[in-house]
Amino acid sequence: MISVTQARKILSENTERAGVKIISLEExxxxxxxxxxxxxxxVPSFDNSAMDGYTMEYDGSRKEWDLGEIIQAGDTSRQKVVAGTAARIFTGAKMPEGTNTVIPQELIQRDEHLGKIYYDLDQIKPGSNVRLKGSQCREGELILAKGTVITPGVIGLLASVGIVEVEIYAPPTVGYIITGDELKEVGTKLIEGEIYNSNGPMLTALLKKAGIRVISGYKASDDKEKLQQIINEALETRNVVILSGGISVGDYDFVKECLENAGVNELFYKIKQRPGKPMFAGKKGEKFIFALPGNPASVLSCFNMYVKPCLQYMQGLENVWKPNKILPLPLEQKKKPGFTFFLKARREGEKISILGGQQSFNLQAFSTANCLVELEEEKDLIEEGTLVNVYDL
Structure with missing residues (x-):
């Protein structure tokens, strides 16, 4: 049995970036x-008007102008405004030669009979309301760093510079296997002794949130031969395989033996932590295998503390093993020494609240939790105000 620190170190040393591929911006x-x-x-590739109004060569002294051209957005003709005249211009339209300022239409008084415009000198300055060429970015300028997550805003930025394809870290494909004869699918009627399969829907959601797009779910009974077949199939078709249940030492816990039979090399088995002590991690070639305890809260905790960081690193993220915050513990906590505890908690800004229902079977607290608080291994009493690592869920 190893420490949490050792488990993180082993996983970090064995996790590599996923493959790279080029895909369309839309995908x-x-x-x-x-x-x-x-x-x-x-970008912009030309000086253009920031709003609807009137444009002229303005030096801050003249308040009366004759009306000239009308310039619409998308007009690509090489227009030039005659000295002493103002052109009607619309948002996004190219600034014509002989102009340097745009006065918003709401600040203008217009004399249709004389064909002139007037305005208050105090309300406008030379150069106002013009988007200058290259004011967003210049040709050759770094606009996005390697590892950046592609948000709708990033897609907009890339489209604005004409990029239609991007080189990305391809998310690994993942298969998860839920074990246990007692588990029944949500929507079916339970009989006494059965429970609903909450781990399957939960793992699907966790994987989607972690950026995984190809997800396969399997259900395995407590039959060694059938479990072996499913493990072999998942290992053949997926980059990462996750199991829940069957990894302890009960009479029907066949997962570890089946993984060994499938040629999986153990990285570690059992971590000095609660919840989730009987966790297994291994590799077969470049494929990663995680076997998590069956208790739902243990699955959530182990996934967030170990599986998610590996998946994130594969997809290009950095600093995946570091806590999101280091904050003072709000209340004294007693625990068993020799084990790291992960407590379900809620963080609001720089304050955390430890939630009730910390048992490994209890999912109630996870409905409101947004982080896990780590209590260090050696101590049996963590005093109020002690700085603790906080990991966002």
Missing amino acids: SLDLHLAKDIYSPID
């Missing part, structure tokens, strides 16, 4: 860039 949401991106053009 890239929530994935991570595999290389730095430099703008291929200036």
